[in-house]
Amino acid sequence: MSKDIEFPRPLPALTVDSTAFWRDGARGVLSIYRCQECSYYVHPPVEFCPRCESRKVAAEAVSGHAHVVTFTVNHKQWMPGLPVPYVLALVAIDEQEDVRLATNIVDCPPENVHIGMKVTVRFEPHDDVWVPLFAPRSENVR
Numbered sequence: 041m042s043k044d045i046e047f048p049r050p051l052p053a054l055t056v057d058s059t060a061f062w063r064d065g066a067r068g069v070l071s072i073y074r075c076q077e078c079s080y081y082v083h084p085p086v087e088f089c090p091r092c093e094s095r096k097v098a099a100e101a102v103s104g105h106a107h108v109v110t111f112t113v114n115h116k117q118w119m120p121g122l123p124v125p126y127v128l129a130l131v132a133i134d135e136q137e138d139v140r141l142a143t144n145i146v147d148c149p150p151e152n153v154h155i156g157m158k159v160t161v162r163f164e165p166h167d168d169v170w171v172p173l174f175a176p177r178s179e180n181v182r
Contacts, residue, residue: 051169057085060099065163065170071099072139081136104161106131106174109140113150125150131159131174147175 054062057073061083064071073082075089076096088095111129127145132138145153146162159174 049164049166049171051166051171054169057087061085062169062171064099064101065161065172066165068163069101070104070133070161070172072102072133072135073097074100081133081139083139083141102133102135105134105177106141106159106161107134108145108153108155108157108159108174110155111145111153113153127153129153129174141172141174144173145175146173152176 052058052062060071060073073085074080074097075082075092075094076098077094078089078092080089080091081102082089082097085097085099087097089097109130109132111127113125113127115125117124127148127150129143129145130140131143132140145157145159158177158179160177161172162175163170164173165171
């Protein structure tokens with residue numbers, strides 16, 4: 041995949057709960073909801089904590105570091121202008137293993153992506169939405 045994706049990516053409909061996740065990338069920040077009572081991260085964002093049921097949840101910045109849990113390399117062009125091959129991945133954030141994001145792995149040849157690969161967030165702007173993508177961290181050793 042090229043450094044900057046040049047195709048009309050489908051964008052999310054913003055909700056009150058999801059706005060921070062999709063817009064904080066403008067500040068270079070990956071925001072995930074977190075319970076203010078038990079410190080549990082909640083994604084996708086909801087208005088209560090699934091662990092303790094507190095309604096005191098708010099978006100908080102996380103490190104933006106994660107690792108690849110699973111991935112697939114797509115060689116079929118599903119949308120016009122979509123460069124192939126590209127990597128779809130599920131990454132787990134470093135702060136909490138069960139918070140996983142579906143994303144693309146960028147700035148890396150698809151054949152170099154592997155389970156356990158350490159990645160860091162970077163954002164792709166589209167109007168008022170900043171899509172979190174992940175690129176390899178420099179400490180990756182295979």
